[in-house]
Amino acid sequence: MEKQYSLDELCQLLGLSKRTIRYYMQEGLVDRPMGQKRGAYYTGAHLKQLQQLQEWQSAGYSLDRIKELMGQSATPADTLLALQPKRGDVSVWSHIHLAPGVELHINPEKAGMTPEMTRKLYQQIGALVDQLDKDES
Known part of the structure; x- marks a missing residue:
């Protein structure tokens, strides 16, 4: 039998509020629970939907774009790589100065990178x- 979760358990597992999960359901980003009222429960599929949604949000996608992504059948990694910008899409680039004349340009959304990954x-x-500079001296 598949594991069943209460709304409180989902909130604890994912660090989300009940209100946020209900909003995602209202927006069609997450399926409604199984059962009704006090007998309502969530499954592993709900958990996966919410985890995927969080992954895309951390990559910088808007909820509208996530709706589009969730409608596609590709895996999250394939989808992130295959997306082409549409007219009017805004992308944010990070420009990191490393040394005089050396700059790193990253589009975290396209790269699927979190801020922690970018820092690393x-x-x-x-x-x-630094090693190159040291070798030159």
């Missing part, structure tokens, strides 16, 4: 640039 990449590339 900067630190690793920065260490390489």
Whole structure:
């Protein structure tokens, strides 16, 4: 038998409020619970939908864009790579200064990178640039 979750359990597992999960259901981003009223419960499928939604939000996607993504059958990684910008889409680029004349340009949305991943990449590339400077001296 598939594991069943209460709304409170989903909230604890995902760090979301009841209100947020209900809003996602209202917007059609997450399926409605099984059963009704006090007998309502959620399944692993609901958990996966919410996790996927959080993944895309952390990648910088708007809820409208997430609705489009959830309507596609590709895996999240395939979908992130295959998306082409549409007219009017706004993309945010990070420009990180590493050294004089050396700058790293990242579009975290397209790269599927969180801020933590971007910082780690900067630190690793920065260490390489420092090593090159050290080797030159």
